[in-house]
Amino acid sequence: MSTEKNKNKTIEYINKQQKNVSFGRNFGGASESINMLRFPLAILVVFVHGFGAEIDIAELHARGLTGMAIYDYVRLFFSVVIARSAVPIFFIISGYLLFLKVEDYSKTVYMAKLRKRLYSLVVPYFSWIILLILWTLMFMVGGILLHGKPWTRIIIYFQENAYLHMLWDCSVWEERTTWLGVKTHNSGPVLYPFWYMRDLVMMAVISPVIYWLINKTKIIFLILLLAIYVFDIRVSWMSGTFSWACLFFSLGAYFAITNQDFTDVLWKWKKVICPVTVGLIVCQIYTGSAMGDETSRMIHPWLVIFQSFALILLASALCKYPKLYDVNKKLARTSFFIYALHPFILYYVIAAVDKIMPMGDTWYVMTFNYLSAPLLCVGICIGIYWILQKLMPGVLGVIVGERRR
Numbered sequence: 001m002s003t004e005k006n007k008n009k010t011i012e013y014i015n016k017q018q019k020n021v022s023f024g025r026n027f028g029g030a031s032e033s034i035n036m037l038r039f040p041l042a043i044l045v046v047f048v049h050g051f052g053a054e055i056d057i058a059e060l061h062a063r064g065l066t067g068m069a070i071y072d073y074v075r076l077f078f079s080v081v082i083a084r085s086a087v088p089i090f091f092i093i094s095g096y097l098l099f100l101k102v103e104d105y106s107k108t109v110y111m112a113k114l115r116k117r118l119y120s121l122v123v124p125y126f127s128w129i130i131l132l133i134l135w136t137l138m139f140m141v142g143g144i145l146l147h148g149k150p151w152t153r154i155i156i157y158f159q160e161n162a163y164l165h166m167l168w169d170c171s172v173w174e175e176r177t178t179w180l181g182v183k184t185h186n187s188g189p190v191l192y193p194f195w196y197m198r199d200l201v202m203m204a205v206i207s208p209v210i211y212w213l214i215n216k217t218k219i220i221f222l223i224l225l226l227a228i229y230v231f232d233i234r235v236s237w238m239s240g241t242f243s244w245a246c247l248f249f250s251l252g253a254y255f256a257i258t259n260q261d262f263t264d265v266l267w268k269w270k271k272v273i274c275p276v277t278v279g280l281i282v283c284q285i286y287t288g289s290a291m292g293d294e295t296s297r298m299i300h301p302w303l304v305i306f307q308s309f310a311l312i313l314l315a316s317a318l319c320k321y322p323k324l325y326d327v328n329k330k331l332a333r334t335s336f337f338i339y340a341l342h343p344f345i346l347y348y349v350i351a352a353v354d355k356i357m358p359m360g361d362t363w364y365v366m367t368f369n370y371l372s373a374p375l376l377c378v379g380i381c382i383g384i385y386w387i388l389q390k391l392m393p394g395v396l397g398v399i400v401g402e403r404r405r
Contacts, residue, residue: 028319030261034093035329036315042335044078044086045193046342046374050350051079057287071363075370076285084300085308087196088248092308094200095252096262098207105211117204120401125197127399128340129167132191135344166190168198184234186241193343199245210250214257225250230301248308263316266309277303277310331382336400338381349377 028036055072063069102109140157143149161170171192172185188195203210213221225247227233234243255262266273280303287296319325350373357369388396396402 027263027267027313027316028325029316030096030255030263032319032325033263033312033316034097035332036319036325037089037093037312037328038332038335039328039338040315041086041089042338043374043378044083045339046346046377047078048083048086049193049343049346050370050374050377051075052370068363068366071367071370073285074367077281078371081281081284081303082307082311085304085311088244088304088308089311090196091200091203091245091248092252092262092312095203095210095249095254096256097252098204099211099253099256102211102256105208110208113207114204117201121197121201121204124336124340124399124401125194125201126167129189129191129194131399132344133166161190171195182234188241191340191343193339195241196245196339199241200249202242203245203249207253210246210253211257214250214254218258219254222247222250222254226305232297232301263312266313267316269309270313273306273309273313277306280306334382334385337385337396338378340399341381341384342377345380346374346377349373349380 052075055076060069060072065073098113099105136157137154140149140153144151144153158166167189169187170190171188174186186195189198225243229243229247252262254260255265280299283299284296284303287299350369353369353373353376357365385396
């Protein structure tokens with residue numbers, strides 16, 4: 001029975017690839033590329049948060065390509081450069097899927113979309129944040145009971161996170177003044193990676209506006225959003241992440257609304273996308289973190305855009321390998337669970353790896369620890385996912401946003 005099922009899947013995949021060839025393609029279309037991307041993107045998000053201590057770029061350049069400098073360059077390459085395109089691509093995918101095969105975004109369609117996002121976004125969003133709060137309180141109570149720490153720690157915890165702001169914007173990072181003189185910041189809920197989920201909910205709410213603007217102005221709307229993103233135009237009361245969300249979500253929406261397969265469009269521009277991406281990667285590694293000097297900040301938006309396109313092209317090209325495609329498609333279902341769970345355990349995994357493999361001052365041990373800890377964290381997340389799927393499929397369905405049929 002299982003063999004017959006696998007055979008049918010293989011035949012279906014081959015037929016799909018033959019269809020791609022019949023359209024002049026030697027690569028996966030949008031649907032296949034999304035299946036190929038979701039799991040690797042989740043891994044990249046874990047690498048973003050496993051970056052470690054900030055790097056002094058001037059000191060790094062002075063050291064040259066030797067010893068500890070190699071460790072820092074590896075961290076820059078994965079966590080600051082490659083991984084920074086993960087969430088923008090997730091936004092592109094989300095915008096594309098929201099408007100896919102929608103001919104008229106009527107009130108009825110809009111309300112149906114919101115109902116689906118209630119289960120796939122809103123319920124998981126609050127579920128995981130509440131889980132983190134309970135997780136934190138559990139450790140606090142343990143410290144109080146076992147080590148005699150004061151009960152006021154619990155009150156201070158809620159005060160420091162501004163009570164209900166824990167659900168929306170209590171975590172603040174990258175506070176700075178833009179070139180226009182606006183004091184701004186990025187923010188997220190107490191489960192800080194969920195700024196993406198928060199902004200995605202906002203995109204779903206304002207989706208009729210996005211649909212109308214794209215229909216009326218076409219690419220002009222995207223050019224305006226691009227200018228806002230690239231020139232870092234912000235307002236002080238709103239998280240800077242909102243401009244990222246608007247641009248990349250609207251980009252995905254544009255392809256769906258105009259009935260274009262985004263892989264077809266990107267392949268037409270591959271001779272521009274690929275070399276520009278390589279050049280921008282080299283420049284970003286040299287200038288360091290996007291939170292560094294003005295030169296770095298100017299490069300970073302363009303890097304994220306072109307690199308996102310390049311990674312989509314890479315995923316599309318890899319779709320022609322059936323076994324790799326099948327593995328990624330199967331693991332794709334774990335991607336949101338990895339995204340949500342890794343903040344709970346990543347730093348414990350890093351601490352455990354460092355204890356097993358003492359860091360000292362050996363660059364190759366530190367590089368091994370840096371690369372292995374996020375991958376080990378992902379492996380643990382997958383293991384917990386499969387356990388929950390076997391023992392508590394209903395609970396798992398709620399917290400990963402499994403849509404009701």
